[in-house]
Amino acid sequence: MSRLPWVAVGVAAVVLPPLASPYVVHILVLIVFFAFLGAAWNLLGGYAGQFSFGHAAFFGIGAYTSTLLLTRVGVSPWLGLLAGGLLAAAFGCFAGFLAFRYGLRGPYFALVTLAFAEMLRLVAVNWMAVGGPMGILIPLPKEGDAFWRLQFREKLPYYYVMLGLLAVALWLTRRIERSRLGYTLLAIRENEDAAEASGVNTLATKLWAMGLSSFLTALGGTFYAQYFSFIDPTLTFGVAVSVEILLRPIVGGPGTLLGPVLGSLVLTPLSELTRWLIRGRPGVDVMVYGAILVLVVTFLPRGLVGAWQAARRPRPA
Amino acid sequence: MKTLLWQACVSGLLIGGVYALVALGLTLIFGVMRIINFAHGALMMLGMYATFFLYDLAGVDPYLSILLVGPAFFLVGVALERGVIEPNLGTAESNQLLLTLGVALFLENAALALFKPDYRSLRLPYATQAFLLGDAVVNVQRLIAFACSVALALALWLFLKHTDTGKAIRAAAEEHEGALLVGINVRRLYAVAFGIGSGVVAIAGSLVTPFLYVAPDVGDVFNILAFVIVVLGGMGSFVGALLGGFLVGLAESFGAALLPGSLKQLPIFVLFVLVLLFRPSGLFGRGV
Numbered sequence: 001m002s003r004l005p006w007v008a009v010g011v012a013a014v015v016l017p018p019l020a021s022p023y024v025v026h027i028l029v030l031i032v033f034f035a036f037l038g039a040a041w042n043l044l045g046g047y048a049g050q051f052s053f054g055h056a057a058f059f060g061i062g063a064y065t066s067t068l069l070l071t072r073v074g075v076s077p078w079l080g081l082l083a084g085g086l087l088a089a090a091f092g093c094f095a096g097f098l099a100f101r102y103g104l105r106g107p108y109f110a111l112v113t114l115a116f117a118e119m120l121r122l123v124a125v126n127w128m129a130v131g132g133p134m135g136i137l138i139p140l141p142k143e144g145d146a147f148w149r150l151q152f153r154e155k156l157p158y159y160y161v162m163l164g165l166l167a168v169a170l171w172l173t174r175r176i177e178r179s180r181l182g183y184t185l186l187a188i189r190e191n192e193d194a195a196e197a198s199g200v201n202t203l204a205t206k207l208w209a210m211g212l213s214s215f216l217t218a219l220g221g222t223f224y225a226q227y228f229s230f231i232d233p234t235l236t237f238g239v240a241v242s243v244e245i246l247l248r249p250i251v252g253g254p255g256t257l258l259g260p261v262l263g264s265l266v267l268t269p270l271s272e273l274t275r276w277l278i279r280g281r282p283g284v285d286v287m288v289y290g291a292i293l294v295l296v297v298t299f300l301p302r303g304l305v306g307a308w309q310a311a312r313r314p315r316p317a
Numbered sequence: 318m319k320t321l322l323w324q325a326c327v328s329g330l331l332i333g334g335v336y337a338l339v340a341l342g343l344t345l346i347f348g349v350m351r352i353i354n355f356a357h358g359a360l361m362m363l364g365m366y367a368t369f370f371l372y373d374l375a376g377v378d379p380y381l382s383i384l385l386v387g388p389a390f391f392l393v394g395v396a397l398e399r400g401v402i403e404p405n406l407g408t409a410e411s412n413q414l415l416l417t418l419g420v421a422l423f424l425e426n427a428a429l430a431l432f433k434p435d436y437r438s439l440r441l442p443y444a445t446q447a448f449l450l451g452d453a454v455v456n457v458q459r460l461i462a463f464a465c466s467v468a469l470a471l472a473l474w475l476f477l478k479h480t481d482t483g484k485a486i487r488a489a490a491e492e493h494e495g496a497l498l499v500g501i502n503v504r505r506l507y508a509v510a511f512g513i514g515s516g517v518v519a520i521a522g523s524l525v526t527p528f529l530y531v532a533p534d535v536g537d538v539f540n541i542l543a544f545v546i547v548v549l550g551g552m553g554s555f556v557g558a559l560l561g562g563f564l565v566g567l568a569e570s571f572g573a574a575l576l577p578g579s580l581k582q583l584p585i586f587v588l589f590v591l592v593l594l595f596r597p598s599g600l601f602g603r604g605v
Contacts, residue, residue, distance in 0.1 A: 049411070051411050051414065051415075053418075098590075098594055099593075099594075102593075102594040102595070102597070103597075104593060104594075104597065106410045106411060106414070107353045107410060107411075107414050108548075108593060108597055110414055111353070111544055111548070111589075111593065112589075112590060112593050112594075114541075115541075115586050115589050115590050115593075116590070118541065118582075118586055119583065119586045119587070119590075122579065122580060122582055122583050122586070123583075125578070125579055126577065126578040126579060126580050239537070243418070243422065250415060278430075281430045282429055282430065282433075282434065283425075283426035283427070283428075283429030283430040283533070284426065284430045285426075286422055286425075286426040286429075287422070287423050287426040287427050287430060289419075289422055289426075290418075290419045290420065290421070290422030290423030290424070290426065291419070291423055292419075293415055293416075293418065293419030293422065294401055294416055294419035294420060294423070297405065297412050297415045297416050297419065298401075298404055298405055298416070301408060301409075301412060
């Protein structure tokens with residue numbers, strides 16, 4: 001495939017948004033935000049084949065770490081990003097080590113990740129020092145503080161920050177795809193026992209995927225806190241977050257570079273559209289998610305990207 | 318302190334009966350189909366709404382509504398299995414996981430869209446009394462729920478042990494290929510098992526409606542609890558689900574008595590993780 005369409009898309013993504021209305025920019029921020037989170041999940045779920053139903057755990061760790069550092073200690077979220085990411089990666093490797101060391105796979109792994117996320121949510125709800133059920137509000141910055149506090153008055157700067165993060169995530173995914181790590185991840189996904197028998201250190205490889213995935217997801221959590229200026233245990237550690245995160249890559253195409261992006265391009269505007277069309281009826285947008293998930297799993301098990309690839313493949317005569 | 322612990326004991330056992338019933342449905346489905354049904358809690362929630370509306374709009378006593386709710390949700394379960402799960406049976410496990418998750422999302426949010434997020438509750442004019450068992454207060458509604466759950470569990474046990482369909486279900490759960498070889502229509506059994514599981518959990522919902530609030534998200538808690546119990550007791554094990562239900566009921570009750578806030582759930586999750594790590598086959602289950 002020639003490079004030109006991608007360059008065009010990239011240029012458009014950078015140049016066009018300033019021309020759009022604030023509401024459209026907000027949608028674009030959300031699209032890129034979920035694409036990023038999806039790409040993070042994809043490393044563990046799509047490439048390594050370990051479906052995590054508890055990525056909210058890392059998201060929440062990122063959000064709470066940077067927010068606490070900012071509101072209690074005055075540390076810039078740019079540093080908070082790193083702190084949150086490292087903390088989440090540490091937790092991810094800890095949880096991952098427990099899970100992988102004891103051979104949890106498939107649904108059992110999914111359940112244990114769900115359990116970990118719920119545990120963190122319970123802790124956050126009951127620990128008043130981190131705000132308890134009331135959460136934490138990030139006060140608006142004084143004039144001129146916007147950049148180091150990662151809080152802008154307009155939405156456009158947020159968009160570019162998120163776009164940058166997405167670019168990093170996609171670049172990382174691409175590098176991994178073409179590296180030994182990438183191939184071992186795929187081997188593990190396709191047949192873990194065979195991979196182990198072929199000499200792959202499955203534990204270490206899966207932990208790498210877990211660490212990277214959790215680090216990136218936490219960055220998303222920090223961004224969320226900065227964009228919405230408010231976090232609470234349900235918004236960050238809730239099951240809904242985990243579901244939103246995994247939905248895009250699954251629909252778009254797990255284990256592919258563009259799957260999360262495509263998934264987000266389709267699902268995020270769809271959800272906004274549904275919410276707008278059916279005003280006053282909460283829940284319809286997630287109903288649509290559920291229906292799409294069922295349909296995609298039944299008819300497009302490799303997601304949109306997979307279906308497109310299958311269509312391009314020459315059929316036998 | 319002793320009173321507190323005794324109360325926790327009694328309350329835990331009472332609710333444990335209902336938990337056991339919920340888990341029985343899930344373990345039956347898993348035992349036969351090897352599917353972890355994420356939509357289990359959602360079905361219970363819908364059972365609760367059905368009971369609520371039957372009472373609110375038609376004056377049907379919740380305990381009588383079981384006779385309607387049970388069979389109705391059996392059919393719902395069969396329809397779900399045939400329509401959604403059946404086409405995907407041969408595929409990867411992860412697919413089936415996502416499938417039931419999708420169904421759960423759809424059902425929960427359909428309830429949210431149709432019934433709004435307001436909490437509803439059903440207050441029976443009778444059966445609000447409570448009596449004392451030693452020093453512990455026993456709420457009559459919870460006692461009825463407990464009794465009915467145990468009765469239904471017994472009925473289920475008899476069904477599995479002594480009827481042809483029940484034995485066929487056990488055969489299919491224990492040895493899938495062997496069952497096929499002796500001519501058991503395993504595909505039909507999938508629908509039956511899913512139907513029974515759904516009917517049972519909907520009845521559990523009916524039983525708790527008199528003393529719990531009804532809301533679209535009320536199934537989530539039971540969902541997680543059901544998973545914990547089934548893993549604890551052993552996926553596919555009847556006795557495991559039964560004992561696990563009581564164990565978890567007690568754990569939650571003691572947690573509520575001894576821990577502050579909503580931390581009562583924490584011991585359950587810790588237990589869950591420990592069981593998953595150290596004995597994923599559970600107390601009575603076969604290997605993972």
